[in-house]
Amino acid sequence: MRALIIGIGQCGTKIADLFALVDFEAIAINTSKSDLEYLKHIPQERRILIGESLTGGKGVNANPVLGREAMKRDLSLVMRKMNSVIGYEDVDIFFLTFGFGGGTGAGGTPVLAEALKEEYPDSLVVAIGALPLKEEGIRPTINAAITIDKLSKFADSIIAIDNNKLKETGMDISGAYEKINYTIVERIASLLALIDVPGEQTLDASDLKFVLKAFGSFATVGYAKAEANKVKNLSRLILKSFENEGLYLDANIESALYGLVAIHGPPELLKANEIFEALDYLAQKIKGKQIFRGFYPDPREREVEVVTLLSGIYESKSIEDIILTAKRYAQSFIKAKEEAEVRKRELLSGLPDFDDLYPGEINE
Ligand SMILES: Nc1nc2c(ncn2[C@@H]2O[C@H](COP(=O)(O)OP(=O)(O)OP(=O)(O)O)[C@@H](O)[C@H]2O)c(=O)[nH]1
Ligand SMILES: [Mg+2]
Structure with missing residues (x-):
């Protein structure tokens, strides 16, 4: 990759x-x-x-x-x-x-x-x-x-x-x-x-490209990390990665088409039932219902790390605020500019040129 x-x-x-x-x-x-x-x-x-x-x-x-x-x-x-x-x-x-x-x-x-x-x-x-x-x-x-x-x-x-x-x-x-x-x-x-590396179930470049090929819509990357001895239930950590505080965009993740979740951590913590509980929940929640997944058990690891990618998002309050504010401003700016032009024309119309008031000053 x-x-x-x-x-x-x-x-x-x-x-x-x-x-x-x-x-x-x-x-x-x-x-x-x-x-x-x-x-x-x-x-x-x-x-x-x-x-x-x-x-x-x-x-x-x-x-x-x-x-x-x-x-x-x-x-x-x-x-x-x-x-x-x-x-x-x-x-x-x-x-x-x-x-x-x-x-x-x-x-x-x-x-x-x-x-x-x-x-x-x-x-x-x-x-x-x-x-x-x-x-x-x-x-x-x-x-x-x-x-x-x-x-x-x-x-x-x-x-x-x-x-x-x-x-x-x-x-x-x-x-x-x-x-x-x-x-x-x-x-x-x-x-x-975590792309193209060995693992239990792995993600390759084509998975990532599939998820990101989303007609110019929005995507967001979520993240959660915890020390292995503090993780009571992996499902909760996975959910945390795509909850609002995990993301850097106010987005309605239910409008997402695709998801991708990669989990990296000590093997004894990557429990299948806890992982699937969270992934099933996420698949149900998003519109496209497709979640790509990669699990990377690593015996040397002391932390559990979850990276989540959601793509195809078209509902985001952060984005809507920007677009609507810009549109509103553009409309009022263009209107004000037109009004100013009309006022200028009205005000200045009817004025003569210099020559009308200073006739015969230059002999040609
Ligand atoms: N996250 C983040 N945002 C930044 C940073 N620096 C600037 N911004 C944001 O980026 C915008 C400004 O973009 P810049 O990259 O400074 O501008 P530029 O593209 O270099 O263009 P000019 O300076 O106009 O030539 C502002 O809206 C800032 O909020 C940064 O280091 N991190
Ligand atoms: Mg600059």
Whole structure:
């Protein structure tokens, strides 16, 4: 199973850099030269500055029109570099990491997703994006809504992480970002680490691709971990992984089409009846009724870890709030703009030109 992580913009490249730290192949793309320099783990030759002719390497200041243009102008450079990193071995899934609320990531990611789909039709393109905080104001919300719409046409799944969920942790903002970035990487890395490895019942790349090939709908990754001696009933731990606090998105999991549950831990704890109790419950609960499962007994392990992936989700309060707020704002903005134009025309109509009032000043 080969995954390639591509970070776009500041948020996205920070997350990709953490993936590189835990040995994933990662590429960073940004309009900001200094943000690219700030990365620690992605090798220099895998950092791509785009839109330099447009912004002089200074970022696009949350303007996705510029982010989109930067990616378009340098798309052939990006795809060439991509090609040289990929070589001859196929990529199963491209994970594109980015922040929905900025300019480079929001504007550039859909352009790249479309190009990757065209160039590598057998690979999946999965977007992993952070949704803006409500306090950031209207602009990030609009950027997010329009980017969701565009990505839903090209990405196979969109894993949306709601930054608002981290406010509940009560940390300062940069600490909270760090934590959520780390959590995203931990979850996805734990999931990928269990694909194509030996186990009791295993998950392979085609299972994961099946689950994530979901017409650009939303997916969420749940997670729960406990020390082996504290696990009284594994069923409860599994359920916890996809309950609300396990997820980073307010989503109605009943609207999910597919689920995938991977459990890793000491053999004596992976009791079939407890596992099936939870999996049956989950299969009943989700719309698609299909759960892929992998059990990985490991005698060296002192912890039990459960990673849950739910895909095909189309009901999410986090997403609906963003879309409805953006639509409402767009309507009132467009109306206000039209009114302003009408008022301007009304006010200025009937004025003469200079020549009407200063006749005969210039002899021709
Ligand atoms: N989870 C998480 N979210 C972040 C992080 N940094 C920024 N964000 C979110 O991402 C959005 C801003 O995106 P950035 O990545 O900073 O913007 P960009 O894509 O670099 O685009 P420009 O800076 O406008 O060129 C905001 O809505 C933030 O909430 C981060 O490290 N982690
Ligand atoms: Mg930036």
